[in-house]
Amino acid sequence: MNYRQTIAIDAMGGDIGPSVMVAGAAKAHGSIDSARYIFFGDQAKIKPELDKFPEIIPHSEIRHTDKHIASEEKPSVAVRNSKDTSMRLAIEAVRDGLADGVVSAGNTGALMAMSKLILKCLPGINRPAIASVMPTIHGKSVMLDLGANLSCDAEVLTQFAVLGAVYARVVQGITKPTVGLLNVGTEDMKGHEELRNAASILSTVEFPGVYYGFIEGDDITKGTVDVIVTDGFTGNIALKTAEGVGKLSKEYLTQAFKSSPLAMLGYFLSRGAIKKMKAKVDPRNYNGGMFLGVNGVCVKSHGGSDADGTANAIMVAANLVQNGFNQRVAAQIEQLMDQESFISVVGV
Known part of the structure; x- marks a missing residue:
């Protein structure tokens, strides 16, 4: 059978391991056009899980290894000891053309370090970024970087803008995605020098998006822009803060509905609306941190995520x-680097 895409899966990563990775593949299979899966890990643990889903057995393969990377291991140590681990073998499958993309729920730092080491960066990309889709009032936005790079210069921030804009265009179908730089204010003089230099570049160069300007923290959930660009330090704090606010809101709502019999009645009358609201902000529907900028598709699943x-x-x-993301990024970066306004600021 000719498959349109093959996904390498690190079956041993995450808090749960093979059971959730195999079940997740089975759930995804109905929505993916002609896909094949290669599970890397302990065959004795993977096969019993795979046998529970006969519909994907003909489309699956197990590559055995009894080695894996622990979630608490330091990235530098993990990389040194990574030979023949399930994570490394899955990434190498992409490098060697055996798979089109890799998914792991394992150690984030190790996954990023090995992706850069084995797959390298796309031509013209200095550093890859972790990107994820965020729920907003108006729908969804993509935000990057979420933790891979604690500090970024203007050139790197500009490259992130291109990565995010290409994603919004080819995957989300937004013809001219708006791009904003996350800052402490919207005025032109706000922020540090690299941020202002990035704004100068994005306001003059041609790239796949439309530069909106500086945005503030509350613009993230407002959906002010389609693409939110920031350094990994700020992005990770913003992401974790949003997750915390979500948990707090859920707890407050639960307490409010339990506060009296009348409140409980109100809950039963509004269950349908509450269910729809919860689906819109359910973290499972946004799971999958994309390592944009590496020369191969690599996605990080949350370590504690369930099958959904x-x-x-x-x-x-x-x-x-399926959307040829990396090929489109490479073409856009090449065009960007040829533009005089980009060269004059970054000095390339």
Whole structure:
């Protein structure tokens, strides 16, 4: 059978391991056009899980290894000891052309370090970024970087803008995505020098998006722009803060509905609306941190995610492959680097 895409899955990564990775692939399979899966890990643990889903057995393969990377291991140590681990073998499958993309729920730092080491960066990309889709009032936005690079210069921030804009165009179908730089204010003089230099570049160069300007923290959930660009330090704090606010809101809502019999009645009358609201902000529907900028599709699933969340991460990888994301990024970066306004600021 001719498959349109093959996804390598690190079956041993995450808090749960093979059971959730295999179940996630089975859930994703119905939504992915002609996909094949290669599970890397302990065959004795993977096969019993795969046998529970006969519909994907003909489309699956197990590559055995009894080695894996622990979630608490330091990235530098993990990379040194990574030979024949399930994570490394899955990434190498992409490098060697055996797979089109890789999905892992394992150690984030190790996954990023090995992706850069094995797959390298796309031509013209200095550093890859972790990107994810965020729920907003108006729908969804993509935000990057979420933790891979604690500090970024103007050139790197500009490259992130291109990565995010290409994603919004080819995967989300937005013809001219708006791009904003996350800052402490919207005025031109606000922020540090590299941020202002990035704004200067994006306001003059041609790239796949439309530069909106500086945005503030509350613009993230407002949906002010389609693409939110920031350094990994700020982005990770913003992401974790949003997750915390979501948990706090859920707890407050639960307490409010339990506060009296009348409040409980109100809950039963509004269950349908509440269910729809919860679906819009359910983290499982946004699971799948994309490592944009590496020369191969690599997606990080949350370590504690269930089968639904894992399925979403696998579908994220499949969408990037199906839409030729990396090929389109390479073409856009080449055009960017030829523009005089870009060269004058970054000095390339």
